[in-house]
Amino acid sequence: PAVTQPAAAQQIEKPDLTLAIGGRVALYYLPLNIADLNGYFAEEGLNVDVVDFQGGSKSVQAVVGGSADVLTSAFEHMIVLKAKNQDFTAITLMGQYPGFVLSVTPELAKDWKGMESLRGKNVGVTSPGSSTNKMVDLLLLGAGMEPSDVSIIGVGAGPGTLAAFRNGSVEAAVQADPAATLFEKEGLAVPVVDTRTPEGTEQVYGGPMPAATLSVPTAFVKANPNTTQALASAMVKALKFINESTPEEIVDVLPEDMLVGGDRALYIEMLEKVKPAFSPDGVIPEAAVETAYRAQKSYNPAVAEAGEMDLGSVYTNRFVEHANGS
Structure with a gap:
């Protein structure tokens, strides 16, 4: 059979x-x-x-x-x-x-005045048009700025994200973990907006x-x-x-x-x-x-x-x- x-x-x-x-x-x-x-x-x-x-x-x-x-x-x-x-x-x-975190260099964090501090800066995201990029846009619009007020750089989600901070090609980035935690551990960047919590999510998106x-x-x-x-x-x-x-x-x-x-x-x-x-x-x-x-x-x-x-x-x-x- x-x-x-x-x-x-x-x-x-x-x-x-x-x-x-x-x-x-x-x-x-x-x-x-x-x-x-x-x-x-x-x-x-x-x-x-x-x-x-x-x-x-x-x-x-x-x-x-x-x-x-x-x-x-x-x-x-x-x-x-x-x-x-x-x-x-x-x-x-x-x-x-979402679990995305906006991290900025320690220099920027010292005088952090919200998104205005990012004007004219390079911001790393996984790839242009992705959700990490959308979070940057949302934060800028919420601060009365335009997405064109920063330069968006695609850096992926892996080791390239760390390299981008190390070699100075970005001064800020929106990433999920493990990148977000590694930035902090290695002293490359400090979290300023964090959607790993319900509170941070509410702050950025206005709801769940x-x-x-x-x-x-x-x-x-x-x-x-x-x-x-x-x-x-x-x-x-x-x-x-x-x-x-x-x-x-x-x-x-x-x-x-x-x-x-x-x-x-x-x-x-x-x-x-x-x-x-x-x-x-x-x-x-x-x-x-x-x-x-x-x-x-x-x-x-x-x-x-x-x-x-x-x-x-x-x-x-x-x-x-x-x-x-x-």
């Missing part, structure tokens, strides 16, 4: 997937790395190839262009894409706070702000509902693992090359700080979606001019709720 596949694998419409991510080493994307490294995608019958790009805007282009199937990015890209008539659906929330999400083009959800469910189920397993494990147990999963700076003890310390930022269940809160929309409307003319947006179309909790057994 013919060899039959297990039932679950038969139902997966598209088992081989390419996933685009912008700056894989950032702790911002830890849940995705855990899902991959702990074999949760494989357990769900998927073979996922993770492709790393310099920043969020680059990984979005890969999925829009069709060279990747699945996107791991900041939630706000969903809204920007929708405004351009590109329909994407976020299916799992990884981070409840969804951070990293897993998303797919809306047409993909319709064509591949079982594959979409498998992706969400693997991510919920990863979030539960993070929620239920000690920082030491989490670090044990990561290979050497993901520990930027190579310092295990420092990584554990960082994880203790950022652990509360990860969603416990992957559910995307409606209030957070509304905050993301308001933020985009304020600094993104394309979104402001797109008119009323049906926010219910850019995310769904159906798959994570099923994965959580509700």
Whole structure:
């Protein structure tokens, strides 16, 4: 008789997937790395190839262009894409706070007078147009300045960020951990705005702000509902693992090359700080979606001019709720 596949694998419409991510080493994307490294995608019958790009805007282009199937990015890209008539659906929330930190050199920090102190300065972000760049824009606009009042420099999310401060090519940067903590530890820069906490998130975004999400083009959800469910189920397993494990147990999963700076003890310390930022269940809160929309409307003319947006179309909790057994 013919060899039959297990039932679950038969139902997966598209088992081989390419996933685009912008700056894989950032702790911002830890849940995705855990899902991959702990074999949760494989357990769900998927073979996922993770492709790393310099920043969020680059990984979005890969999925829009069709060279990747699945996107791991900041939630706000969903809204920007929708405004351009590109329909994407976020299916799992990884981070409840953005976790981005604006850090400035010790010299700038001494006389810090808010964003005015950055006028004419070079500010490092992962890549131009990415969420780290958007946070700079939002802070500038909030201070009555223009995004053009600073020069934006793309420095990635890894060791290049440290080099940019060391060689003086930037005087400030918006980065997630591990970069943000490493700047401080090495005396390169001091945090002045910190969205690793609910308070800092409120200060910058005016409400809860969804951070990293897993998303797919809306047409993909319709064509591949079982594959979409498998992706969400693997991510919920990863979030539960993070929620239920000690920082030491989490670090044990990561290979050497993901520990930027190579310092295990420092990584554990960082994880203790950022652990509360990860969603416990992957559910995307409606209030957070509304905050993301308001933020985009304020600094993104394309979104402001797109008119009323049906926010219910850019995310769904159906798959994570099923994965959580509700």
